[in-house]
Amino acid sequence: MSNLNDNGDVVECPNLAGRPTLEAVPSHRSVLGSGLPIIRHLPSRRQRLIGPWCFLDHIGPTSLSADxxxxxxxxxxxxxxTVTWLFEGALLHKDSLGYEQVIEPGQLNLMTAGHGICHSEESPPGFSGPMHGLQFWIALPGEHEDTTPAFAHHTDLPHWEKDGMSVTLVVGELDGRHSPAKVFSPLVGADIEAHEGGTLTLPVPASFELGLCINQGHAHVEGNRLDVGELYYLGQGREQLTLTLEPGSRVMLLGGEPLHQPVLLWWNFVGRDQARLEQAVADWDNWPNNRFGEVTAYQGKPLKAPRLDPQVRLKG
Structure with missing residues (x-):
């Protein structure tokens, strides 16, 4: 999804790794476009990043009509x-590389923006029904932020049963398994579902900063009850994580090694310094061009970038 906040918002994204902790991340509820409810978990004023993850929208749950x-x-x-992961529903991705791809539950759309890409997201023609899912952004390390743009659709992801839970590794590494999705720093994104409830213990790298997004039901960590619709910051330094999930619960474990680099976010752009963000805005203002090509399959108007005031100096 796009960040549709017209103000743009200057967002500093410091790395906040440290000891293990358990804190609810203040989140913001809003409605995108013509009526899509979302919970924006990241970035938050108190929590900018979890590892390299710098943006997280919880989409729905809601029901869409064809009109x-x-x-x-x-x-x-x-x-x-961008990482798109659905629990219910479908979305149609179209981009300036020429890809058109419907994503459904259990499938991963991974778009690498790198130096620059543009795309649209729509309901498939005639779609109606429930919609529920997550969309994340992963900040690229400085040495890869100008990498060649790419898009990949994955339908065969590591999936296993453990302690009565179903685990799907969407991206990164977990419990000796590796997702086929190409990422650029050590990280994890795993969907964990409990149909009947139970307790699950997973090994995690002590170097990983971790978070837990509660998408359905409730979870318990270290004796604390975690509520649906919330994101919790778990800090860094654990070698294992024990989760107790109530029946019907579903959570997303995310995190990774902190980048230890400045990460600035303006609208839909991530960069290491303000000059890069200013140039991205200027290039989009002159779209289409060699940096941001056309999405010829999309029929509507493009979104406009909010102005980045040159008098505002961002800090990493």
Whole structure:
């Protein structure tokens, strides 16, 4: 999804890794476009990053009718990867590389923006029904922020049963397994589901900063009850994580090694310094061009970038 906040918002993204902890991340509820409810977990004023993850929208749950579909017009990205993961529903991705791809539950759309890409997201033609899912951004390390743009669709992801839970490794590494999705720093994104409830213990790298997004039901960590619709920051330094999930619960474990680099976010752009963000805005203002090509399959108007005031100096 695009960040549809017209203000743009200056967002500093310091790395906040440290000891193990358990804190609810203040989140913001809003409605995108013609009526898609979302919970914006990241970035938050108190929590900018979890590892390299710098943006997280919890989409729905809601129900869409055919006459009120998702329709997010052509918009750009730089310096990041987008991760789209659905629990219910479907979305149609179209991008400036020429890809058109419907994503459904259990499938991963991974778009690498790198130096620059633009895309749109819509409901498939005639779609109606429930919609529920997550969309993340992963900040690229500085040495890869100008990498060649790419798009990948994965339908065969590591999936296993453990202690009565179903675990799907969406991206990264977990419990000796590795997702086929190409990422650029050590990280994890895993969907964990409990149909009947139970307790699960997973080994995690002590170097990983971790978070837990509660998407359905409730979870318990270290005797604390975690509520649906919330994101919890777990800090860094654990070698294992024990989760107790109530029946019907579903959570997303995310995190990774902190980048230890400045990460600045403006609208849909991520960069290491303000000059990069200013140039991205200027290039989008002159779209289409060699950096941001056309999404010829999308019929609507592109989104406009909010102005980045040159008098505002961002700090990493």
């Amino acid at each position: 009120s579909p998702v329709d997010v017009g052509t918009h750009p990205h730089t310096g990041l990867q």
